Amino acid sequence: MSLAALAQCCPTWAEFRPVDGREAHVDIVAVRASKTFTRLFELKLLHLGSDVSVFEREISKALPSCCPERHINPDGSFCIGLRAGEGITTETAPAWWDKLHAFALCQETAEETGFWPNEAQLSHGEAGEVELAAENAADQLGLRAIYREAVAFDTGLIASGLRKIAPKTGALRNGRSACVCGRADRHGRVMLRRDCRRSGLGCPIVFEHRRRALVDGFWRSLRGHVTCCGTMQECPLRKTDGSARPVTAAQGVTT
Structure with a gap:
């Protein structure tokens, strides 16, 4: 069909x-x-x-x-x-x-x-799904433009909030503090960081931390297996030592 x-x-x-x-x-x-x-x-x-x-x-x-x-x-x-x-x-x-x-x-x-045109790009692999979830969470909070700024330029509120993430847990440190994303509860009070995480509604800062980890993992999985074609200015696979080898059909999927 x-x-x-x-x-x-x-x-x-x-x-x-x-x-x-x-x-x-x-x-x-x-x-x-x-x-x-x-x-x-x-x-x-x-x-x-x-x-x-x-x-x-x-x-x-x-x-x-x-x-x-x-x-x-x-x-x-x-x-x-x-x-x-x-x-x-x-x-x-x-x-x-x-x-x-x-x-x-x-x-x-x-x-x-x-x-590649930035407005037509989504993160590779599983990170693309996380990016869409992060955008949805940011939309709910009126932070879509700020989220796109974090992805494109690593600046702004969401990007700076990443420094407050505990690497081992992927959660914002100091759970008793107000969440950096500003999500409010049903009474209009800004949620604590731990409550924001438990709400299931999603914190764009936490999502962005996850997205970046997945993007890094995607490129690590390809290094040494995929030969850079040399056509893109900022490709993470660019090599100077000639150690990359041709890729097999079973490796990796981009988004």
Whole structure:
């Protein structure tokens, strides 16, 4: 159903050619905001289980074979959005195409500048789920902009609050003090740090500490296994000793 749903609403900037019930070839030329066109991307869609994965076809060399910073997984599949390929239906297929279009535009920006657009980026792996939870908690508190500042620049209230986290527990120290995030109870009183944690509503500072730990773990898991493609300006995998080796298809998934 997933490939059929995608075929039914294939946009004008893409050409969809089914190969069999589990595979399709897609050629896309995305349209920039300036109304100019991107390069041709020659892609392959695989429907395995309930998921659709996207790859560059072997005949094409427009993209690196693997680049976490460009959201290309070690097995060559693309991460076009968190859980984007899961259970695609007629209702969700148009949103999938929109994500693929945005992905192509971001690839052009990365190719031309060496940076992925910050507004289109989510943390890699499990950290992406935590980032979304942190954003939701920050939204509840009117702190969304401050949370994004912490992620992008490591500044602001939430970033400074990270210094109050106990590394061993991942909780804010001094549980009897008012929580730095300012979450209030039903009486309008700012919660104590221990009560904020127990409330189950989520503290964006605690979430951000967890997100950063997961991001660090993600990159540690790839070092020594993934060769940097050299196309991005600030890739954590950049090596000077030449010790990295090619990645195997089973390693790592980016988001």
